């Protein structure tokens with residue numbers, strides 16, 4: 001280290017010390033200022049890069065979305081048919097769009113939407129509890145009792161921020177959260193931001209998943225491994241059903257076994273049920289299994305997934321008051337409140353969904369898209385995992401032989417085989433799909449390295465175009 005005098009005058013140091021700041025142009029940082037004598041600490045990182053990002057946002061390797069986008073830009077086959085990300089290729093139904101247009105013209109819908117029990121606070125913006133009421137009404141029949149919209153529902157900025165709020169509400173540094181692999185990638189950073197530690201438990205693909213089409217329900221969880229993952233520090237578990245990316249709907253027995261374990265060990269269950277209206281086999285909600293399980297369960301929902309408007313960022317958590325009040329408190333700290341007019345529109349969407357027969361139609365339509373799209377894999381003889389819910393299809397491409405001398409960029413070449421498959425499909429066929437090992441830890445990535453995830457929530461002409469292009473795989477299949 002250089003002597004202090006040579007890099008900053010004592011006056012500069014004194015001034016900086018008083019300010020508690022970085023000494024300009026020196027890389028010296030005041031970390032403590034006992035009396036008038038500044039104690040300086042040399043931080044080489046600050047000297048080199050004052051904008052070094054915090055670890056929580058600085059990924060070590062390129063994430064899957066960047067790689068897929070890079071391939072999509074570089075591909076000679078344009079425009080790319082995007083079957084990658086799970087956003088809808090079409091609009092919400094007219095009655096939902098109308099509700100949004102109407103909401104924008106109402107004064108109160110363009111102001112803050114309180115999320116907590118602030119409706120009785122006389123000086124607050126008049127509360128519009130319409131969405132909380134609509135959600136309580138929609139969930140009450142499932143839960144078999146009347147939910148209290150003020151105490152048992154909280155509105156969030158998408159399901160994602162709702163889950164972040166739940167982790168912020170309950171995790172202290174070092175608390176453990178059990179997450180199944182593959183996972184929805186946002187869980188990880190949402191858990192780590194408040195200082196939580198993720199403990200992974202893998203779901204296993206069907207043994208014959210590479211040779212024949214199987215059901216997503218055949219992906220299995222080893223309950224013994226799950227129980228062994230529980231420690232004194234386990235505070236929460238995240239369960240996702242219907243599951244992204246597998247499309248598995250956990251059976252009642254599986255849910256019961258997981259729920260009972262959580263009751264035994266007093267673990268909060270974050271039950272991510274954002275695809276709750278898209279199931280093609282019987283679907284069980286965690287919170288309905290027993291009063292003891294309900295007492296520990298936060299159910300997550302998403303207006304974006306329910307009504308084809310992922311960009312609206314309207315989500316919610318439903319659960320007992322003793323948890324919802326802390327989730328609401330965290331949410332208020334994170335973003336104060338969520339977008340008002342689209343909450344109003346989502347409320348109207350819930351109120352009118354039944355009369356438009358929307359839930360049944362939306363389920364039938366999505367199942368139709370799955371059947372329409374997977375037909376190409378039947379034709380090619382490529383096995384897939386038939387979804388029980390949601391809109392993702394995992395296809396097994398073990399039979400696809402990638403050319404040995406194919407020129408993959410280094411950051412793709414050193415990732416598991418599914419990244420190469422994804423890159424290859426984008427470059428050669430112009431079809432984007434997601435490599436699912438991104439949703440596994442390195443240790444378990446081998447479980448999914450032959451699979452690709454396709455999102456079918458696209459217009460039928462897009463699905464047909466994708467099929468036409470995917471037929472190009474034929475010459476690589478062995």
Ligand SMILES: Cc1ncc(COP(=O)(O)O)c(C=O)c1O
Pocket residue numbers: 086157158159160161184240243244272274301302303304305310313314315
């Ligand atoms: C399993 C799962 N949970 C939560 C979300 C996030 O939902 P939202 O868009 O409402 O934040 C997604 C979005 O893809 C998801 O797949």
